[in-house]
Structure formats: C-alpha cells, structure tokens
Amino acid sequence: MSRERAINLLLAALLLAMPLAALALGELFYITLATRMAILALAAVGLNFALGLGGLVSFGHAAFFGIGGYVAGILSSHAFNQTPMFSWPFEFFGSDQMPTLWLAAMLISALVALPIGAISLRTAGVYFIMITLAFAQMIYYFAISWPAYGGEDGLSIVVRNSFPGVNTAVPLTFFLVSYVLLLAALALFALVRDSRFGAALQAGRQNETRLAAVGIAPFRIRLAAFTISAAITGLAGALLADLNRFVSPSMLSWQMSGELIVLIILGGTGRLFGPVAGAMLFVLFEFVLGGLTERWQFFLGLILLGVVLFARGGLIGVLAGKARHG
Amino acid sequence: MAEPVLSIRDLRKSFGALKATDGVSLDLRPGEIHALIGPNGAGKTTLIHQIAGGITPDSGEIIFLGEDIGALGVAARARRGLGRSFQISSLAPEFSALRNVMLAVQSRQGSSFRFFRPVMRDLSLTEPAMAMLERTGLASRANVPAAELSHGERRQLEIAIALALGPKAFLLDEPMAGMGPEGSRALTGFLDGLRHEAPILLVEHDMDAVFALADRISVLVYGRIIATGTVDEIRGDAEVRRAYLGEQP
Amino acid sequence: EPVKVGMITTLSGGGAGLGVDARDGFMLALKLAGDTEIEVVTEDDAMKPELAVQIADKMIQSDQVDLLTGIIWSNLAMAVVPNAVAQGKFYLSPNAGPSPLAGAKCHENYFNVAYQNDNFHEAMGNYAQNEGIKKMFILAPNYPAGTDSLNGFKRYYKGELVGEVYTKLGQTDYAAEIAQIRASGADSVFFFLPGGMGIAFVKQYAQSGVGIPLMGPGFSFSQDVLGAIGDAAIGAKNSASWSKDLDNEANKTFVEAFQKEYNRLPSVYAAQAYDTANLIVSASKKASVKDADAFRAALKEAQFDSVRGKFKFNTNNHPIQDLYVREVVKEGDVLTNKIVGTAFTDHGDAYAEQCKM
Amino acid sequence: MTLLQVSGLESFYGASQALFGVDFSVGQSEVVALMGRNGMGKTTAINSVLGLIRPRGGGVRFIGRDIAGMQSYRIARLGIGLVPEGRRCFPNLTVRENLVAAARQGPWTLTRINSLFPRLEERQDQYAHSLSGGEQQMLAIGRALMTNPQLLILDEATEGLAPVIRQDIWAAIRRLKADGQSILVVDKTLAELLPVADRCFVLEKGRTVFSGKPDELTPELQDRYLGV
Amino acid sequence: MSTALIIEQLLNGLQFGVMLFLMAAGLTLIFGVMGLINLAHGSFYMIGAFACAAVAAATGSFWIGLAASLAAAAAAGTLVEVAVIRRLYDRDHLDQVLATFALILIFSEATRWLFGSFPLYLDIPPVLAGAVALPGGAHYQLYRLAIIGIGVLVAVGLYYLISRTRLGMRIRAGESDREMIAALGVDIGTLYTMVFALGAALAGLAGALVGALQSVQVGMGEPVLILAFVVIVIGGIGSIKGALVGAVLVGLTDTLGRFLLPKLFTVFLGPADGATTGAALASMLIYIVMALILAFRPKGLFPATA
Numbered sequence A: 001m002s003r004e005r006a007i008n009l010l011l012a013a014l015l016l017a018m019p020l021a022a023l024a025l026g027e028l029f030y031i032t033l034a035t036r037m038a039i040l041a042l043a044a045v046g047l048n049f050a051l052g053l054g055g056l057v058s059f060g061h062a063a064f065f066g067i068g069g070y071v072a073g074i075l076s077s078h079a080f081n082q083t084p085m086f087s088w089p090f091e092f093f094g095s096d097q098m099p100t101l102w103l104a105a106m107l108i109s110a111l112v113a114l115p116i117g118a119i120s121l122r123t124a125g126v127y128f129i130m131i132t133l134a135f136a137q138m139i140y141y142f143a144i145s146w147p148a149y150g151g152e153d154g155l156s157i158v159v160r161n162s163f164p165g166v167n168t169a170v171p172l173t174f175f176l177v178s179y180v181l182l183l184a185a186l187a188l189f190a191l192v193r194d195s196r197f198g199a200a201l202q203a204g205r206q207n208e209t210r211l212a213a214v215g216i217a218p219f220r221i222r223l224a225a226f227t228i229s230a231a232i233t234g235l236a237g238a239l240l241a242d243l244n245r246f247v248s249p250s251m252l253s254w255q256m257s258g259e260l261i262v263l264i265i266l267g268g269t270g271r272l273f274g275p276v277a278g279a280m281l282f283v284l285f286e287f288v289l290g291g292l293t294e295r296w297q298f299f300l301g302l303i304l305l306g307v308v309l310f311a312r313g314g315l316i317g318v319l320a321g322k323a324r325h326g
Numbered sequence B: 001m002a003e004p005v006l007s008i009r010d011l012r013k014s015f016g017a018l019k020a021t022d023g024v025s026l027d028l029r030p031g032e033i034h035a036l037i038g039p040n041g042a043g044k045t046t047l048i049h050q051i052a053g054g055i056t057p058d059s060g061e062i063i064f065l066g067e068d069i070g071a072l073g074v075a076a077r078a079r080r081g082l083g084r085s086f087q088i089s090s091l092a093p094e095f096s097a098l099r100n101v102m103l104a105v106q107s108r109q110g111s112s113f114r115f116f117r118p119v120m121r122d123l124s125l126t127e128p129a130m131a132m133l134e135r136t137g138l139a140s141r142a143n144v145p146a147a148e149l150s151h152g153e154r155r156q157l158e159i160a161i162a163l164a165l166g167p168k169a170f171l172l173d174e175p176m177a178g179m180g181p182e183g184s185r186a187l188t189g190f191l192d193g194l195r196h197e198a199p200i201l202l203v204e205h206d207m208d209a210v211f212a213l214a215d216r217i218s219v220l221v222y223g224r225i226i227a228t229g230t231v232d233e234i235r236g237d238a239e240v241r242r243a244y245l246g247e248q249p
Numbered sequence C: 001e002p003v004k005v006g007m008i009t010t011l012s013g014g015g016a017g018l019g020v021d022a023r024d025g026f027m028l029a030l031k032l033a034g035d036t037e038i039e040v041v042t043e044d045d046a047m048k049p050e051l052a053v054q055i056a057d058k059m060i061q062s063d064q065v066d067l068l069t070g071i072i073w074s075n076l077a078m079a080v081v082p083n084a085v086a087q088g089k090f091y092l093s094p095n096a097g098p099s100p101l102a103g104a105k106c107h108e109n110y111f112n113v114a115y116q117n118d119n120f121h122e123a124m125g126n127y128a129q130n131e132g133i134k135k136m137f138i139l140a141p142n143y144p145a146g147t148d149s150l151n152g153f154k155r156y157y158k159g160e161l162v163g164e165v166y167t168k169l170g171q172t173d174y175a176a177e178i179a180q181i182r183a184s185g186a187d188s189v190f191f192f193l194p195g196g197m198g199i200a201f202v203k204q205y206a207q208s209g210v211g212i213p214l215m216g217p218g219f220s221f222s223q224d225v226l227g228a229i230g231d232a233a234i235g236a237k238n239s240a241s242w243s244k245d246l247d248n249e250a251n252k253t254f255v256e257a258f259q260k261e262y263n264r265l266p267s268v269y270a271a272q273a274y275d276t277a278n279l280i281v282s283a284s285k286k287a288s289v290k291d292a293d294a295f296r297a298a299l300k301e302a303q304f305d306s307v308r309g310k311f312k313f314n315t316n317n318h319p320i321q322d323l324y325v326r327e328v329v330k331e332g333d334v335l336t337n338k339i340v341g342t343a344f345t346d347h348g349d350a351y352a353e354q355c356k357m
Numbered sequence D: 001m002t003l004l005q006v007s008g009l010e011s012f013y014g015a016s017q018a019l020f021g022v023d024f025s026v027g028q029s030e031v032v033a034l035m036g037r038n039g040m041g042k043t044t045a046i047n048s049v050l051g052l053i054r055p056r057g058g059g060v061r062f063i064g065r066d067i068a069g070m071q072s073y074r075i076a077r078l079g080i081g082l083v084p085e086g087r088r089c090f091p092n093l094t095v096r097e098n099l100v101a102a103a104r105q106g107p108w109t110l111t112r113i114n115s116l117f118p119r120l121e122e123r124q125d126q127y128a129h130s131l132s133g134g135e136q137q138m139l140a141i142g143r144a145l146m147t148n149p150q151l152l153i154l155d156e157a158t159e160g161l162a163p164v165i166r167q168d169i170w171a172a173i174r175r176l177k178a179d180g181q182s183i184l185v186v187d188k189t190l191a192e193l194l195p196v197a198d199r200c201f202v203l204e205k206g207r208t209v210f211s212g213k214p215d216e217l218t219p220e221l222q223d224r225y226l227g228v
Numbered sequence E: 001m002s003t004a005l006i007i008e009q010l011l012n013g014l015q016f017g018v019m020l021f022l023m024a025a026g027l028t029l030i031f032g033v034m035g036l037i038n039l040a041h042g043s044f045y046m047i048g049a050f051a052c053a054a055v056a057a058a059t060g061s062f063w064i065g066l067a068a069s070l071a072a073a074a075a076a077g078t079l080v081e082v083a084v085i086r087r088l089y090d091r092d093h094l095d096q097v098l099a100t101f102a103l104i105l106i107f108s109e110a111t112r113w114l115f116g117s118f119p120l121y122l123d124i125p126p127v128l129a130g131a132v133a134l135p136g137g138a139h140y141q142l143y144r145l146a147i148i149g150i151g152v153l154v155a156v157g158l159y160y161l162i163s164r165t166r167l168g169m170r171i172r173a174g175e176s177d178r179e180m181i182a183a184l185g186v187d188i189g190t191l192y193t194m195v196f197a198l199g200a201a202l203a204g205l206a207g208a209l210v211g212a213l214q215s216v217q218v219g220m221g222e223p224v225l226i227l228a229f230v231v232i233v234i235g236g237i238g239s240i241k242g243a244l245v246g247a248v249l250v251g252l253t254d255t256l257g258r259f260l261l262p263k264l265f266t267v268f269l270g271p272a273d274g275a276t277t278g279a280a281l282a283s284m285l286i287y288i289v290m291a292l293i294l295a296f297r298p299k300g301l302f303p304a305t306a
C-alpha cells in the first residue's frame, strides 16, 4: 500500500470517527461539523474532476453548488407548502424526497453546465477561469434580484427532506448519508482517473496538442468532465441546503467558487483525497479559530499562507510526498 | 501507378505578407518515403500542420485516401490515419513514456468515453504500447515520466507514439533531430522498414538519412516546390545545391 | 437564574463597524446592569450566511446557549432565525427585521427589538408626504431589502415619483444615477444604500453639486458612517427609532456611558443592542429561561427602560414605537444627528396581520 | 589558462542522481566537445555549470572563481553565454526583442547578428513562437552571442538547421575560434564537430569516461561510447 | 431624455471606464505582464486608500496622503513579493491563488486592526473640487476629469514601459521562461520584486484616487479585484491597449446599461417591475459582455501574442 493510500484511508476513517466520538461524548455539534466537512469535500471532489484531472480551473463552480442548493430548496418548499411549481403539462408539487432532489440537483446542474461548458471551453487558461466566473456572476445577480424565492434573503427549508427508510433529522443519519455519497464520489473519481476517459482528460491538461494529434478531440472529453463535475458539485449543494436548511445567493458567489478552489489546493492539487483533506482542514480552522479570537481571519490567513509556503503540494503533498505519475 | 494515399492540390497559406505555402501540390504514394527538404523557414512545418489540421489553409485541397479532409479537425484527421511527429517534441510531460504511447493505442482502438476500466490493467492497451517502445528502443525507459527523459529520448518517444497510432500515412517532422549517431542509424533502418506499413512524408535536414531513405525528394523554397525527383536528380540539381545543400562532399 | 446568550455578529470585513457597535452596546448594558448571571459568547459571522448557520448550530448544540442575538443583516437572519427557533431557542434581533419573519414566518420565540425593515422607510415616506414634497426621486439597490425599502416608502408617500432607480448591490460609482437625478427635476431624493454604498453615494452626490435635498433611512446617516461621509452629510434628513438627543433618562445614561467606555458616540445599532440586552436582563429577573413559556411571557412584557422611551411588542413580537425624523448636524467638529420631528407615533408594521401566532 | 574547470561534478534531479563525477575543462581560446549518447548527462552537466541545476558535489571554477552554487544570472554575467537545448526562445517577444533583451556590450551587435543570419532580420518583428524551428535555433544562437560571452556554450545548436546554414554555423565557430573565443560544444554530428574541436570529453552514465584530442578518439572508442 | 443627459452619461461611462483602468493598471502589470495570479491586488488598493486617508487626516493634505499611498502600497508589494511570491515562481500557478487568498484575509484583518472597524474619511482635494462646463449644457467634475487624465497617463506610461523598454522585454521574457532569462545574465528576481512593487504602488494610487470618491473601508478592494480581472481579460492578457479598451468598454456598457435598460423595461412592465428587471439585467451586463467577447475571441480583444 502506498503512503498516499494509507493517508487517504486515515482521512476517511478520521472523518467517520469524528461524529461517532461526538455522539459518544454527547457533543452533537461535532456531527454537524463533520457533515459540513463531508459536504464541502463532496463539492470540491466535484470540482476536482474538472480542475484536478482536466486542469480546467473553473472559477464558477459556486454556480452549480448554488443551483443544487436551490433545486433542493425550491422543490421542497413547494412540497412543504403544497403549492404547484408548474401546472402544465402536469401539476408538479415539488418533492421532499432526497433521492428525487439529488437527482434533480445533479440533472439541472449538468444541464446548466452543458451550455456554459460548451462556450467556456472555447477558451483556455486564465480566460477559462474568467469566463466561468462571468457565468457564475450572471446567475448570482439573477438570484439576488429574483424575488420569487427570496432573492438575496435566501430561502429556508422548514423541515429537512427525507430519505426512504431512515430519519434524516437525526444528525448522525444525515452525516452518514453525506459520508456515503462522498465515498461514492471518491470511488467514481478514482475509477474515472484511471480509465481511458481519465487518461485522455489528464493528457489534455498536460498537452492539448498532443491529445488532438493522437486523434482524441479534447473538447468533448472536457465538456463531459465539466458536466460530470458540475453534477457532483450540484449534488453537494443539495446536501448543504438540507444541512443548513437554507439556501441563499451567497452559495453562488465568487467567494464560494474561490473557496472550493482553495479547498483543493489546500489538500493537494491532483490528489484523490485532496478535497477531503482540504475541506476537513479548512472547516476545522474556521471553527477552532472562530471560537478563539475575533481576529480569526487574520490567523486563518497566516495558517493558509504557511501551508502554501512550507507544504509543497498541499496537505497530502506533505504527508505523502511527490505524486507518482502512472 | 497506384493511387496516391495523400494528395495535396495547390495549397496556399499566408501569414500577413509572407506566403508560407505558395501553391504546393504533392503526392504521397503507397509504400514510398517522400522526403520534403528545404531551407529553414521554407514552410515545411507549416505544410505538415496544414495536412494534420492544426492550421487551416487559405485555399487548396487535401485528399487523403480519396476523401477531402480539408474540413476535419486535428483529431478527426488523426483518426482517419494520419500519424505525425512534432519537430519540437510535444508530449504529456507527467505521463510515463508508456502512458504516452498508450494514449495513442487507446485512440486507435476507438472511443475514449470509457469511464471505469483501469488503463494500466488493460492488456489491450499496455501490450501494444510496450511493443512500440521496444521497437523504438525505449523499453527500458517505459516508466519514466516524459518530462524526465533526455532530449534524444523524447525524440524517440515521438516516433513511438506516431507508430502506435497505426496510421495509414506518416508525417514525420525532423525525426532525426536530437538523436545521436547511433540513434540516427537505428532510426534510418527502422523507417526503411516502416514504409511497407505506411508511406512516409519525411521532413528532415539530415541529408545522410534523406539520401539513404527517400524514394523521391521534393525541395521547398519560400513556400514553393522548386524540384521533385529521385535522390540522384536532386543531388545533382544546381539550384538545390545553392539554396539548400551547400558544398556537399 | 443564569442565562447563556450566543451573539453572532459581524466583526470582520467591511460591515464590521455595525457588528462592533451592536456588540459594544450589548455588553455595555450588561455591565451597567451589573448582571453577572448573563454569560455571553460572541462570534464573527464574516457576513456569510452559511457561516452564521454553522456558528448558530455550534452555539446551540455545543455551547448550550439559551438564546441567540446579534445578527445585523437580513439575509443572515433569514438563515439563522428559523433554524434557531425550530431548535427551541429564543432569538432576539438587535437589528435586522426581514418581512417574512414579521409576517407569515413569525415565531413565538423570535422577538425583534429593533424594527421591521420597512419602518424607517415608511417613516421617511410619511415625512415626505406630510412635508408636501411634490416630486421624489427614489433609489435603492436591487435586492429584497432594497425593493422592500422603496415599497415601504411608497406605502406612505403618494406624491409623484420622477424616478425610481434600482442600483447594483455593491455598486461604488453613482455618476450615472446622479446625472439622472440632476435631470429629473425632483424636489427631493430618497435613497437607501446601506454601508459603503451609501458613503460613496453621498460623497459623490455632494461632489457633483446637484444640491437637491437628500433624505434616507437612518442607516445611511448613522453615527458609524457619518465620520466617513464628512460635511457632505450635513442637513440630510433621516429617520430612526432612536437618536442620541432623545430626551429620556435611560438614553442619557446610555449615551454618556457609551462615550465614556468606548470613546465614541453610539449609533442606532448600539442603541438597539443595548435595549436588547436590557430586555434580556428584565426577563431573566422575572422568569427562568429554562421555563420557556414564562420567559417568553416576560420578554413579551418588555418591561425595561428603553433608550427609545416607550417600547412595546406588537402581536408579531415586533416593536410598536415612535419613529423620528433627524437631521445631520455638526456639534463642534463631530457630525451627529438631532431630532427635528416625529414621523410616526406608536407605529407597528404592515405584516403583523399575516402573523398567525 | 583554464577558463572553465569542472571536477567531480555530481547533480541530481530530485532524488535521482544524473551526474556521478563529471570532469572537463575549457581553456582560453579553445573549442571543447562534450560528447556522449542520448541521456548520458551532457545537458545536465551544462545546466549545472550555469547554475540552472544546483550541483551537489564537485567543483566548478570559471576564470578562477568558484561558481558552484552561485545564482545563474551571476554566473552568466561573469561571461558565459548559453545556447540551450531545445532553443528556449522567448515566445512572447519578437525576434529583435529576443536579441536585445539580455544583450551586453561587446563586439557582437544586432547588425553583426543580422549579417550572420539574414533570415532573422527578415523576421525581426515576428513573435518567436511562430518562427520555424530552424529560425528559432538561429535566434537562440544570436541571443547568446549578443551577451558577448567569454565562453560560449552550444547545446545541440545545429539541430534542425539546413545543411547550408549548418555549414555557416561551423564556419562561424571556426572564425570565432580564430578570434580567440572559447567554446564548449555538444553536437551529434561528429563529422563536423571533431575537426574544429581541440579536445573532447565523453560522458557515459553521468561520468567522464574519456578525455583527449579528437584524433585519440579512435573508431573503436567512438563505437563504444557514441555508437558510431 | 435630453441630449445633454445622454452626453453626460456617455462621459460618465468613459470616465468610469478610465477609472476601472486605473484600478486595473497595477494588475495589468502583475497579472497581465508578469503572469502572476494575484488575488491580493484589491488589498494593495485598500492599503493605498487607507494610507491616503490616514495621512491626509493627520497632515491635512491630500497630496501628502497620495504620496503615502504610493509608498505604503509599494512597501506592501515588496514585502509580499520577497516573503511569499518569490517562493512560488517554480510552483503550480494555483499555489499563487491560495497564497494570495490568504494574503487577502491577512491584509483585511490587519487593516482593521490598525484602523478600526469604521470607514475612514477621505475627500477630494479642494483644488480639484467643482466642475467645468462642457458644451451642450453638461458639466463635468474636475476631479473626475483629473482621474481620466491620470488614467490615460498611466496607460501611456505602462505601454511605453512594457513595449518599448528593455526592462519591459525582460519582464515579458521572465514571464515565459524565468530560468532562461536568468541564464542570460538578467537578475530577474530583483527585477520582479521591483515590478511587483510598482504594480502594487499603482494599485495603491488607484485606491487613494478612487477612495476619495468612495467609501474607504475594509473589503473595498474585493469588488475592484473582480472588475480589474474582467477588464484585463476582455482586453487580452498582457496588452495595455487591450486593458484600456476593455476598461472603457466595460465602463460604457455598465453605465449605459444601468441607465437605459430600466427605461426600456419600464415600457413593457411598468415603473417598479421594469426598474427592477432592468436593473437586474444591468447588473449582469458586464458579465454577459465578457462571456460574449470570450466566446467569439477566446483570447480577448487584443491578444498580446498571436
């Protein structure tokens, strides 16, 4: 077993152990904290399909995160209030079933990602960063000023949506649901990374000309990756909405996009568990420092700076050493 | 005479005032090595790029296996069977030599939209790729990332990738460049055999190799072909000597 | 009976001034009351709704607080309040009062000690109406609080609107809007631009020399921003439920103590938070916070000395209070407000009827 | 006088060692050939001399100073001009800009470069990224000459050049040598290299395995070390 | 709608554009030319504004404040380059993102620590108060005209520096291949420190100049950061001309959009709904324009190299 794999297992175990320990100690909040870590990690794993594998630095992934959240929020608010969302061609009253919401969140995020990706992928490098930002900003400003679902004030979800057979209102249950989804996404990531598709995607990141010259058109590969990536981030958005029982445009903001990128870099760019390590670390810092001092952002900044300067390749980079290239 | 595999008709391309390709017509026949030589900046690489699809010509036709491929993209042309090597090595730097070659094998086998099967455990990818590395003498470096190969080794890898595509025609842009005497000699022998698999359009400044290999030579100067002929014809051509060969021993 | 209070407020970034004032006002009240039973944990929300929710969860689940308070911004309140009251905690708002929480989504454990968001705007609308201003130009950012603001204003102002403009949230250059104001032929301009937007607007407005009188809700001319606006603010009319020169004992004590303690003048946020703290103190004296029903009743009675003079809760737990019109003046070299009129007496809000409680 | 003296040089890429003890030297007004098969460490040795790779063992002395571990810009300013392997022209600069950006005073001027490579003058306002391979090679040589170095290092500088131009380059090298310029050359065409070289060093697997005059490099040795 | 108003709005758009350019000028150097992703650009802008406000308040002179803003931002820039950026040149570009993200947090909180939580006062200097009359009945503020002037001067100066001097060539060379330019004997490290400091100083200058029109408060740099990136990317990274044209385009689009779109929608939807819908669209407008430009010209309006 490689060192990196051992660290990955350890991280997965730690994340699982945290809420269990919390439960044993009666510290319920740490379950919520762990859930948040898992969900942010999931969002970042989503982004990692595009960024880590494809080198597509999307500075607009908050759009999908937020769309996922809003899909969950909107569908469940209609279900809760028993008001139809639309009545043609059939009456649709939304849903408060998590599987339905997840599916819808992933589907709609993917559907939005498709045209955005198709246009954005005409550009490359920093231009890609900025054009994805542009699309996210459009959606953000739309959400802020669109009154139907609360605008900038956001939309609350009155009761947590349900999952057949379990009680999601129990914090641990909801954590487990999120955790399992995170593991599933990680497994998918690992599979895709090592597959033919993943090989093409990664080759495109390293050298687009080379990829095309062997007969694989980079555009379609990337568009597919971007869409998958958006769908997973959208799924995370739906979960976060349920955790917070609230969605608002701040989930769509550029700061959120930036934060997702930061999570990946913090954990280790291009690593399977990079987003997980990053999310765990970031949420932990935010939580611990926030409780210690009012100037927590200053110290958070210092710590992050320390990580970039002294931990080459992020947290996993430091622990596991140089990445091995297949 | 057999139908040409690749046929270029009156191709033109200008960069501003510069006519980089100025009405070039050229055939590549089955089984031949057709060398394209000419001074630096004559437009050889530009011509290769146009055939491979990286640059769109201003006018003219490119017929490959009886089909006009002028409207196709780079990847589509590669899949039709145009295998190329780059004058300045172009590799996936983080991938090992083996994975660089596997990429070509994967493309040759069809769709890259396969999400689940790990490539490194896929013998249908690794075995042909390894075979190509063996043929080009890079087998011992199979697991070294391309970025860590020496210059000459990268040049060899370029060839291995082009081979792995199993193309119906090769476009090789200065394959000898950067290879030591030993490498050049080996590659010369290698290309000599390769022409039976697919014809080669060979751009090369190494005249020993060109004279040893070429069935026909075209000389490109300022975007125009000034002469086409056998080795002996070109060697004897006064203008070619003046413009390109210089004082050959 | 000890009460544990969780204060979530904005202590970093551009909006920190408001949070700092609210916290300081709150703490001052506890200090003056000499109450050692009330323990406060404070945390910075950085103006992010998600973070505010996380902190609320932590305070409720981990710190075991009995009640929450402190949030400045409506969107953060919307994120935190429904969650907190659903977990059986009390929430006392020292500032934000979004309309859903006053109406359909009101809750027995949610008390707003400040105002319903529309109040200040309604007051200004009423003032403009009573003053007989013929042509108004009105301006606010394009987000719910902005549209609510202009709707609040229009609820009482019935004259002609020669311009109704919605700006971009976070906009910093207003040359284009000012040009429109200049060309509109308005008699007066009402604007609602919170935080830095307001500072930028008023400065640029003064620099442009347009000269049509400005009015707005108290936020844009509150003590925390007046220093940054400078003399450009002098003469502007604004509405608030409180002013430093309000003539009552509680207020005198408050203003004096605040200046002494923090070496600056208090703002309306400080005043509201000060009242919030005093309300908690008054209720905790009457009932144990562990007895939710009794404590709720004690809160509802609102028997504390408000710096606003009289204070009582409406059916939706929002204040019924007087609203004043103030004018920015210079005292020595300090800019501040003085009351020039009363816009409403015993004013409630427009959403109370929708509240089924 | 010895201009450059390299002894026992050891260099690493990360953890993997590439040079295990390389020795060579270049004297004043001398043309020295550094030879070896692909991947034997020629480029690594050159990069170590210039401080592009920090040597971990051995000594590098240039005009009597110890330059091992010095920053590469200082080394270059002492008077070493490099034509790197793979050209490395600045793609976002025009031909002219490439030439003048790092130029230093001396006999080599833009005019002289332009007369050496008329092709460059024709293309002077073109960005280097769109130059042909050979043009880039000329530019890399011109750029190094423009720094007016005491020691010129050519790492495969004739790669990709047309035979006529290559003849010109070798002619130029001979002229430079006649003018007293010291040159260290790596090149694959022995037929052209050996006649101009005063001394040869051969590397194998990161070690110097031969040093001597070109005529001492017998066909057997050539076959053993260079595969000719 | 009078012609005077339309002329004035066009001028406003132009002015806003040049102001955007001024705000983006430092970033053009650091990001556009040196190729460093610097999210902390807005922090330098903020530092400039705070330095100017504090010094102007202490000395009573805007001009001394302006000098202080240049000095403070340049000092901060030097510090950042030497302590942080320098260590990241041979790393993945993304490390710069994380590092400068951390710097935003540090600078914002440090500024609040030093200057308190409340916005500071900074007004335009008295000599530049007032307006000049323009033909057609419009008049225009002197200070804003001065900003246009300075913006254009900075643009010309930068253009000259980057395109015409050897220093500019070396910076650009360093962007594409640091190792190679060093191997040619150029002390690229020190050069980059200096240029980074210059970029920071320009950001500080913009902060001071624009700060006099806006609110000098913590966090003021963040919206600027995004706008500055937008401007540079629309224009084409590395091109000064592009940045200027991009800025003016954004300025005009934004101003005219804010002005005209609500009017347009009012015709269909009535005053209140029309105004909000128009405003919503107006706030998305520059991003729509940016997306359109990049969709059709994937390297911006003036790609620096083909």
Ligand SMILES: Nc1ncnc2c1ncn2[C@@H]1O[C@H](COP(=O)(O)OP(=O)(O)OP(=O)(O)O)[C@@H](O)[C@H]1O
Pocket (backbone or CB within 6 Å): B015, B018, B020, B038, B039, B040, B041, B042, B043, B044, B045, B046, B047, B087, D123, D126, D130, D131, D132, D133, D134, D135, D160, E306
């Ligand atoms: N995008 C471009 N813009 C302007 N000029 C170009 C462009 N691309 C190529 N050129 C010019 O066109 C000419 C032909 O270039 P090309 O690379 O085809 O030459 P080549 O024959 O391959 O030369 P070499 O043997 O040196 O590689 C050169 O003079 C080159 O500078």
Ligand SMILES: Nc1ncnc2c1ncn2[C@@H]1O[C@H](COP(=O)(O)OP(=O)(O)OP(=O)(O)O)[C@@H](O)[C@H]1O
Pocket (backbone or CB within 6 Å): B147, B148, B149, B150, B151, B152, B153, B178, D013, D018, D036, D037, D038, D039, D040, D041, D042, D043, D044, D045, D085
């Ligand atoms: N960036 C690198 N990282 C790791 N290893 C490297 C790197 N560059 C070169 N090497 C290795 O160092 C050894 C020496 O390489 P070097 O480039 O010095 O050879 P060379 O003699 O110049 O060969 P060539 O004639 O092919 O240019 C080779 O084994 C090569 O694989």
Ligand SMILES: [Mg+2]
Pocket (backbone or CB within 6 Å): B044, B045, B046, B087, D132, D133, D134
């Ligand atoms: Mg070529």
Ligand SMILES: [Mg+2]
Pocket (backbone or CB within 6 Å): B150, B151, B152, D042, D043, D044, D085
């Ligand atoms: Mg080499």
